[in-house]
Amino acid sequence: MPANLLGRETSPYLLQHKDNPVHWMAWGRDAFERAKRENKPVLLSVGYAACHWCHVMAHESFENPEIAGLMNELFVNIKVDREERPDVDQIYQSALAMLGQQGGWPLTMFLTPEAEPFWGGTYFPPASRYGRPGFPDVLRGVAETYRNKPENVTRNVAALKDALGKLAENRAAGEVDLAMLDQIADRLVREVDPFHGGIGHAPKFPQVPIFTLLWRAWLRTGKEPYREAVTNTLAHMSQGGIYDHLGGGFARYSVDEMWLVPHFEKMLYDNAQLLDLMTLVWQAEREPLFETRIRETVGWVLREMIAEGGGFAATQDADSEGEEGLFYIWNEEEIDRLLGPGAEVFKRAYGVTPQGNWEGATILNRLHRIEALDAETEATLAEQRAILWREREKRIKPGWDDKVLADWNGLMIAALAQAGMVFDEPAWIAAAQSAYAFVRDRMTEDGRLLHSWRAGQLKHRATLDDYAHMARAALALHEATGDAGALEQARAWVRVLDAHFWDAQAGGYFYTADDADDLIVRTKSAGDAATPSGNGTMLAVLATLHHRTGEAAYRERADALAAAFSGELSRNFFPLPTYLNAAELLQKALQIVIVGDPQASDTAALRRAVLDRPLPDRILSVLPPGTDLPAGHPAHGKGMQGGVATAYVCTGMTCSPPVTTPDALAAALTRR
Template identity: 75%
Template structure:
């Protein structure tokens, strides 16, 4: 590689779409790495670290206002060494410096703007800064001059900030243990969380509203354990509001990241792979019990969007669709009454047009800043078949018209952790709705990550344009191991189980904290950062440690190997003390505790693919069973020695099912109706 040029923007060498968005800035951006910090030391300058992602609206705003401004860029180049990071490529860095900002008493978010010493130690920061003072924020040029002046002339002050932040950040590698987790706490937590649910619009709290999927899965599990209707209503009402709200793309399918209002009307228009994966999983789980036609429709439309718009080169799933097009947030998705009238009148006629406009809230004055965000919040159920046919015809016409607009940016990098979430969700949906093509797509994405994103037996976090980049992190291994187990259950392929075991072995070898328990976010041989973090808290995505608890519990049930049970027990105990401090972000962890303590092992013994075997298997898949571990066993095949159904076989030559709770199995059943009755029993 040629020597690093002085006074140049070096992002043109990168593959990240976000970094490449900034390659023509007059800022002398450098990617994170040794060269940047060596330059900062050589020039005795502080580092300006800017973290964002390709679909981030305010990142685009700050880029246009400041990073494309030659005068502001000149000031940045004069006073700082400037580093640009894609938070989706480097969640390890983002986690550390977002935490540093929180310790400074500021609200986190993107773009993240942090100021570091040449040793990567933070001493001050913020998020978005305007080019001149407004919104109660200092102008960015004033901030730059002030920070550079402080760094040059008040090293004692900088040093005190660095020491205080380093001391506080060191706690990011610690965990609180309080012994084994009492499964009885699950109902208490669910009851407390229920109080936070908006009874009118669903979701948690007021604006802005995020889907909070693991939390609503916890409430759904509580409904299934207790039969208490408020738990069920909280979940179904929230999903209906999201499914009919503007946060859902009623033309193209898929959900936006979050709603800026409490009604789910106005989305932050970016679409993220991980949100759609989590929502797909939850909608499937709930639909298996309710058979709500609205949920089935949204499941099918969301998968349709995924397979139409989010498959990257090679079969992996792409990361995001931008919020902006033509420099304006949401422009691709909004409508006005005149457009709708002109496009739909010829096909729908006056009555059909009136129906469409009424259902989707198309008003002369719009429903948001003078324009219309299509939504169906006026009714939380689908209409009659004739009306739905009219609406579908109108949607198809608008979708074709929308396709001619300038599309939002597409970030087609493949992230191992987000792919793991979607592969598992798509597999679960494929089984529930009996869609083999969906399962095939999940298998192709899995093979892409397994084969193309592997370097000497270790996962890469990110892939684009033929390059795997950045050492795999805890979430990559955890979510891909969960995906492997989902595919193993779906297909019976032993290679998928073996792959899950290999990835867990890597985590045990390179991520496990032998002293205090729990998995670190980064490997012991990864790039040295200022702190090695460890947490069981959910963030935008489910916690890696929380997910690993379910993975380990499932592996124990699948293999009978005590090492997996012992590691699951140690992992649960490692974070059990956090429950007394703050259980709100621990819902993935708690959901996994339930799986660990109350797995529902179902064994169907019968000739593979035989009609009677498939009928029993189909009965299982038709039920909402979040703790399900389903095994289809050929006659004569064996289960692990400590499996409660070990040694049990077919009854009277017919395919036979056993339902095992704990170490106790049901009597054998051969009729699907009898199996359904067993599965509907709560205890």
């Protein structure tokens, strides 16, 4: 007899639906074979554990026995966690866009028993409202069309199948002209809100790769509008309600243009990207606000986001006790009771008023004054925040999705390794090493990465993004620790990508491997989504490997990858900042080699001179005396001078004269 089969799964999102009266099945051959036997269309529902509107639709429709009965009668129902199966989500989000609709979650798609999409949407209410049809009407209408108007279904399937087939097409051209980067930056900076920062109007997302591109443009050109766009955006985000002023960490996005009201879910990948960018900006600005937010956010990660075994958990939910944001909001009476006579200072600083700023309550923020107050007041505010945090810890916490995803872990590992070096925090690097070891050792089978781990179970083949972000993480740890094994592991993961993901005809890496057998199409793109693109990241990985090893094969593959997507720049460059930033690294890498005892003070001083500077194209190597770089490296054969630690700064195949003091090294870096 049909039944809800999600109790067999490990995904927290799927388990949230295991008691629905809907006869849910997980994505797989069994579900589609059943659809063929029963000659029913498939209802595919995609979401994730931290998604507020997914919870709403679940409560309104999937927990409703009457609506569930309709779903069971008319469809084979498949539930997918988009974080576990980003490959499935990517295909059907694309199909929805091709139907002229805006994507998002929950994703509701209707498929043939061959997994071919023919219609869909996102959230549907239980009865018509918000300008959306009621879900029962949608169910009946789709089933009636499938049953009685098969020609309409066939027509939609054919059109979408043809369009989906083009998702693997890329427009190739020659080498990326770096002169275009300034033109692109000029165009992108016009999209930045000059008052509140961020791109465009509400809702606002962090868009970290774009702001990284603008920061690189400022470092390259010294043009103040680029700098202002980035620092203003980060300052408003850091002081807005999108930031958790008590516990640290950034929410997914802001529903308004001011960064005041967040969608309260916290995602590992957003915080990793923001740590990367804020660290790079801090190296130039030395802005105390950014250092504070970096330290607080890392504190949140290490306190609340480490899963069993040392990997990093995926998300914290937007909802607790069935209400969005309930965990995070305050009213004036609570603040007065907890802080006593000093409450007025806190209320002025954090915008606490009797009427509140969101649905009668207050989201803590400091947007009315971005700048810091005097040191004494800031110390008082820190003590008051600690009081409120301890009180908040007594509340029922939002749901925690503790599955470990290889790609998102790669982003956080690299961010912690970089920030740990810059801020001289060995504990951050150690946490990155622990997560890296977990993914490397526990999420690998037969030499191949898998995507997801939870509750002792490893699931789902890895995508391009898993390999790309973990290879980048390995290279970051190699730079931070000198671990030769991490370098070799990055090389091994690239070999898997070259064997199973590379498009030998048109160039570029497919999102899924050549042995992925449960998808209707293999996609390929260099465009960023919520996370940096796998192809863009791989361009940086290949460039780094070439410069670290001196091996021409990595440069050849990097050049081919860059050329495979360079024609896309004339079509739409907005989604391509990760790719563009990597293209600059490929052509303008700054190799810094320090030869000296890694534990000696003179070596540490030279290393600090490098880490104190914003060098996004930096490739730093510290070599113990008596070791050497590969023969193809421009610093091959160079060693210590006068028995003290010695640095060489290289671009292309040319290196600076040897320098032995931090000031001389800083001067050499400035000249470059």
